Amino acid sequence: MSERTVKVASSVGLHARPASLFSQAAAATGVPVTLTSAAGKSVNAASILGVLSLGVGGGEEVTLSSDAENADAALDQLVALLSRDLDQE
Amino acid sequence: MGDEQKELTSLLAERSIRLDARASDRDDAIRQAGQALLDVGAIDPGYIDAMLERENSVSTFVGEGVAIPHGTLAGKDLVTEDALSVIRFPDGVDWGGNEVTVAVGIAARGNGHIALLSQLATVLLDPERAAALRNATTADQVYGLLTTDDDDDDDQ
Numbered sequence: 107m108s109e110r111t112v113k114v115a116s117s118v119g120l121h122a123r124p125a126s127l128f129s130q131a132a133a134a135t136g137v138p139v140t141l142t143s144a145a146g147k148s149v150n151a152a153s154i155l156g157v158l159s160l161g162v163g164g165g166e167e168v169t170l171s172s173d174a175e176n177a178d179a180a181l182d183q184l185v186a187l188l189s190r191d192l193d194q195e
Numbered sequence: 196m197g198d199e200q201k202e203l204t205s206l207l208a209e210r211s212i213r214l215d216a217r218a219s220d221r222d223d224a225i226r227q228a229g230q231a232l233l234d235v236g237a238i239d240p241g242y243i244d245a246m247l248e249r250e251n252s253v254s255t256f257v258g259e260g261v262a263i264p265h266g267t268l269a270g271k272d273l274v275t276e277d278a279l280s281v282i283r284f285p286d287g288v289d290w291g292g293n294e295v296t297v298a299v300g301i302a303a304r305g306n307g308h309i310a311l312l313s314q315l316a317t318v319l320l321d322p323e324r325a326a327a328l329r330n331a332t333t334a335d336q337v338y339g340l341l342t343t344d345d346d347d348d349d350d351q
Contacts (some may be wrong), residue, residue: 122265126253133228142299154257177328 108178109171112185117193119163124192129154135180142169203314208235211280212334224288225264228280228300231293236279237302245270256293259325265301274302296329
């Protein structure tokens with residue numbers, strides 16, 4: 107099990123646009139990734155509905171984890187994504 | 196938890212629920228969702244343009260035949276009060292390659308929409324309720340779907 111914890115940089119959290127970009131990126135890695143909120147709720151990171159349902163706010167910590175082999179590169183990529191403010195409009 | 200569920204429906208006026216609509220295309224569908232928000236005084240007309248702009252940036256399709264059009268962050272000043280609209284298109288709408296049956300228009304100031312989206316997403320994560328929403332023919336059905344308390348569905 108590979109795991110990373112990251113603080114969500116997007117100023118308004120994982121709402122529609124950042125959640126969309128994040129879940130699409132997670133799906134694109136081809137690696138099953140679980141997103142767990144600070145409150146301990148877990149969802150499939152590639153599911154936009156799942157990500158939205160967590161209601162993660164800006165500055166909150168989330169954990170990304172995966173049981174797959176070769177998950178590290180995918181997790182690092184997703185951490186990098188969450189560390190940017192995806193809220194640029 | 197029950198109070199948050201109740202909040203979702205208090206933001207949805209009965210006349211903002213239209214269950215037998217037709218749209219020529221995605222933008223038309225978004226305009227209708229926006230018009231319903233305008234009709235209850237929740238937004239300035241310019242917010243509808245913000246909704247279209249947002250759609251062109253990143254699609255608001257979320258799966259289960261549902262899209263959640265809403266304005267860009269820049270458009271939040273055009274929101275008078277938080278509100279939702281539910282427009283059902285029985286014939287479906289081509290939403291950038293995905294079929295959408297229900298468009299849930301969202302108007303929220305500041306961070307209000309995070310909680311709304313979270314609640315709505317939780318409802319749609321249940322395939323049965325998502326299907327029920329797609330097939331809803333009365334406003335009461337819609338309200339019922341949005342108020343069901345489902346704290347215990349973690350055992351899926």
